[in-house]
Amino acid sequence: MQEQQNKQLPNWVFVIDLNTCVGCNACMAACAQENQTPYWNEKWRTKVEQAEVGKGDNIGRIFFPRLCMHCQNTPCYYACPTGATYKTPEGVVMVNQDLCIGCEACVTACPYDARYRYDYEDVEHNKQLFGEEFSIHQLPHIDKCTFCYHRITKGLEPACVSTCPTDCRMWGDLNDPNDPVAEIVRSGRAKPLAVHLGTDPKVFYVGLDTLPAPAKEEAE
Amino acid sequence: MIALDYSQFLTFEPQHQWRIGIAIYLFLGGLGASMGFIAALYKHIFKKDDPSMFAWSTLLGVLLVNFGGIFLILDMFVWESFLHGHITEIFKVLLAFFGAAVFNGNFHPWIQWGANFIALFSLFGTLWALSQADKAAILNKLGFLVKIANLLKPLQSVWGWGTIIFGLAVAAYTGFLLSVAPAIPAWSHPLLPVLFVISALSTATAWYMLWTYFAKGKDEETQKVREHVGHQVEWADIALIGLEILAIGAYFNYLYYAYAGGKYVFHQMLSDMGFVIGFLLVGLLIPWILEFIAAKKHIRILVPLAAILVLFGGFLLRYYILHYGIYTYPWPS
Numbered sequence: 001m002q003e004q005q006n007k008q009l010p011n012w013v014f015v016i017d018l019n020t021c022v023g024c025n026a027c028m029a030a031c032a033q034e035n036q037t038p039y040w041n042e043k044w045r046t047k048v049e050q051a052e053v054g055k056g057d058n059i060g061r062i063f064f065p066r067l068c069m070h071c072q073n074t075p076c077y078y079a080c081p082t083g084a085t086y087k088t089p090e091g092v093v094m095v096n097q098d099l100c101i102g103c104e105a106c107v108t109a110c111p112y113d114a115r116y117r118y119d120y121e122d123v124e125h126n127k128q129l130f131g132e133e134f135s136i137h138q139l140p141h142i143d144k145c146t147f148c149y150h151r152i153t154k155g156l157e158p159a160c161v162s163t164c165p166t167d168c169r170m171w172g173d174l175n176d177p178n179d180p181v182a183e184i185v186r187s188g189r190a191k192p193l194a195v196h197l198g199t200d201p202k203v204f205y206v207g208l209d210t211l212p213a214p215a216k217e218e219a220e
Numbered sequence: 221m222i223a224l225d226y227s228q229f230l231t232f233e234p235q236h237q238w239r240i241g242i243a244i245y246l247f248l249g250g251l252g253a254s255m256g257f258i259a260a261l262y263k264h265i266f267k268k269d270d271p272s273m274f275a276w277s278t279l280l281g282v283l284l285v286n287f288g289g290i291f292l293i294l295d296m297f298v299w300e301s302f303l304h305g306h307i308t309e310i311f312k313v314l315l316a317f318f319g320a321a322v323f324n325g326n327f328h329p330w331i332q333w334g335a336n337f338i339a340l341f342s343l344f345g346t347l348w349a350l351s352q353a354d355k356a357a358i359l360n361k362l363g364f365l366v367k368i369a370n371l372l373k374p375l376q377s378v379w380g381w382g383t384i385i386f387g388l389a390v391a392a393y394t395g396f397l398l399s400v401a402p403a404i405p406a407w408s409h410p411l412l413p414v415l416f417v418i419s420a421l422s423t424a425t426a427w428y429m430l431w432t433y434f435a436k437g438k439d440e441e442t443q444k445v446r447e448h449v450g451h452q453v454e455w456a457d458i459a460l461i462g463l464e465i466l467a468i469g470a471y472f473n474y475l476y477y478a479y480a481g482g483k484y485v486f487h488q489m490l491s492d493m494g495f496v497i498g499f500l501l502v503g504l505l506i507p508w509i510l511e512f513i514a515a516k517k518h519i520r521i522l523v524p525l526a527a528i529l530v531l532f533g534g535f536l537l538r539y540y541i542l543h544y545g546i547y548t549y550p551w552p553s
Contacts, residue, residue, distance in 0.1 A: 049231070051552035064551045078328035079400050081335070082312065082320045099320065101312045102297035104237040105331050111403035113233070113549055120300045139306075140297045194550040197402045 009090050011174040012147060014158075015181050015190050016065050018207030021168040023048055023063035027160035034148060034159035036129075036136050038122035045114075045145040046160055065169065067160070068093060068114035068145035069193065069201030076144075079109035084141070091202065092147050100141035107142060111197050118143040231553035232484050235404060235545040241291040243539040246394040248288030249338070250420030251427070251534065255281030256345040257387030258424050260380040262449060270445045271355035272438070273431055278349040278383065281424075282342045285390060289338060292331075330400060334393040341390050344382025351376040357438065391420040394538075403547045405475060405482035406489070412541070415467045422460040423534035425453040426527035433523050454515050454523065457530065461508040468504070481548025488544055495540045503533020 031046045032039040046067035053060050070093050077085045077093065084099035085106055107115045119140050127135045137143070148158035152171075156162070161169045172181025184190045190204035259274035259281075293299075298313055322332070351372035353359040360366060372379065395413030402408050432450025437443030472490070475482035489495050510526035513519055 049551050049553055053552070062552060066551060075400065075402055077326065079330070080326070081329040081332035083324040083326060086324065099312065100297075102300075103292070103295070103331055105329065105397075105400070107237050108235060108398075108401045108404065108407070108545070111401075111547075111549075113403075113547065117237075119297075120304055140300060194403075199402070 010176070012070075012090060012092070012152065012202065013172050013174050013182055013185050014067070014070075014147065014161075014203040015170040015172065015184050016203065016205050017168045017170070018062070018064065018205055020166040021048065021063040021065055022166055023050055023061075024165060026163050026165060027065060027169060030159040030163035031145075034151075035146070036126050037143065038118060038126065040125060041122060043116045043118070043122070043143070045143065066112065066114075067203065068110075068147075069112050069199065069203045070145075070147060071199035071201050073198055073200045075109040075111060075197075075199060076106035076115065079105040081105065088149065092149050092152075093144070094146055094149060095142055095144060097137070097139050097141040100139075102140060102142065104142065111194055111199065112201075115142050115144045229550070229552050230480055231547075231549040231551055232481065233547045233549060233553075234543075235401075235547060238295070238542055238545065240539065240542075241295050243535065243542050245288040245291040246397070246416070246538045246542075247423075247535045248284045249334075249394045250391045250416055250538075251423045251531070252281035252284030252286075252288065253338075253341055253387040253390035254420040254424030255284070255387075255427055256341065256348075256383045257391065258421070258428060258453075260348060260383040260387065264377060264380045264384065268445050268449055270437070270442055270449065271352040272357040272442070273428075273435070273446060273449070275349040275352040275356035275359060277427065277431065278345045281387075282345045282349070285338055286342060328400075330393060330397045334390070334397055337386050337389040337393050340382065341386035344379050344386055347372055348376065348379035348383045351379055388417070391417045394420065398541070398545070401545070403481075403549065404545045405479060405548060406485050406541055406544045406546065409471060409474065411467055411471045411474065415464065415471055416538075418460055418464045418467055419534050419537055422457055422464060423531050425457040425460060426530035426534075428453040429457065429523050429527040433520070433527075450523075451515075454511060457526075458508065458511050458515060461504060461511070461530070465504060465508070468500075479548070481546070484548070485544050485546050488546065489540065492540070492544075495536075495544075499533055499536040499540060503529060503536050507533065 025048055027046055028039075028044055028048060031037060032044065035045055037043060037045050046065065049064040049066060051062050051064065053062055070091065072091060074085075074087065074093055077087060081103060082099045082101055084096045084101070085093065086096060087093055102117065104117065107117070117140075118137055123135070123137050123140055126137050148156070151158060157171045161171045170181045170184070172179040172185070174182045174185065176182055184206065185204050190206045191208050192201040192204055256278040259278045262268045262270075263274055293313060296313065298310060301307070301310070350365065350368050353362070353365040353369040392413050395416035398407040399409065399412050428449065432446050432453070435446075437446045472486055476486045507526040507529040510522045510529070514522035514526060
């Protein structure tokens, strides 16, 4: 019975196409607004890294969006001593603010820089900005991306996906045989980061192996 | 962000979460626990009895471990919460202490194991030390402690074995705590717990070298045991430092060959004069040579000097391992 119920749950998957990210940072803004992240202290749940690659005339710029990978083999979950880090039945990795003691074991355990300290100063500032009643961060805690769990469980896309102007960020369900985003993952075109760590992420990248030519030459 | 040396598609970024406070915690944890471990080992395995030295060293060890724990707790939200008047935060720490994650079926967190090891070491260590209070200097002047000692004595070997087991567990935990950071090559290193245990035992033997050098036994019998223990711990420390040098060599060898991030950390650490001169030379090699000369040529004055350098080196090892906790992220910067 339990197995049947689990089969009906979505197996969410997040795909990022590196070929289409233009580095507009709209995803970061949307996330900061939706999840009240302390952008004033440069703390983000999702970030777009930028790098210049190549030399001389042969130069280019690449953009690399990143967020919590919602690993199925989850180092941060294993490190958390209070049970504050937990997984929803669908496998989304979340933080229970009430249980977090701020030991930061999860931050050091995360191989994807997906967690940060939402401290007292941030909580107070956030309450001033959004109002005490509407602040979703009432206590200091370690904060991270939740795949916008409050949205996806209502059939919406995560805020960053719905705001991305180039559809670089895509959202799908691996359990849906007709989902085009899931198909990208199933085809093998999209690959996870740092496979050797065995974390089994739910975020996949298209274009990891088609980096700009100057970058490839440099790496070689 | 640090410029890339080995691949354009890796980012090396120093960790800022665990700093000097955690280094103190790890150092005092290893030292204090090993002080109790060695004392109980001598009493119950080697059958040597020096109640004053063993009881006081174990009590001090328990104190050091718990004092170090304060630095871990202060590093959490507890201090901030206290300043902001949120006293409930302290109960959340207690939740962690008593293993809240276990109720979620999560037996992995090393902090939780460590908190429980520390609690058990403190309990067994204190009971074991108090079971000798009737024969230990100063403690035997306090009537109620003598009564407690008489109550505890029938189960002294139970308290002693608890001290041995949980003392070693605390020392090992200090290494395992760091080892669950897969993106930090200097921490997620298979040899780190072994290295920290060797170093913890070495610093604890340094403590006994200091004690046996400065504190004389109250009677001839005790002094004889103390001299014997002093002589043994000196040789034990020579062996431990030798092992530590081997472990450090193996640590860097693996770091260099295992992954690109490790190679980066390897170069960073070995080009830091604080690490090379402070730890490798002053905290490891020089005391090793001094101890060897002291043992072979019977130049006793070198013993306390070497012991102080060993303690200094023990702290520096943890400080630099934390300092070079550099993340290797799989994206370009």
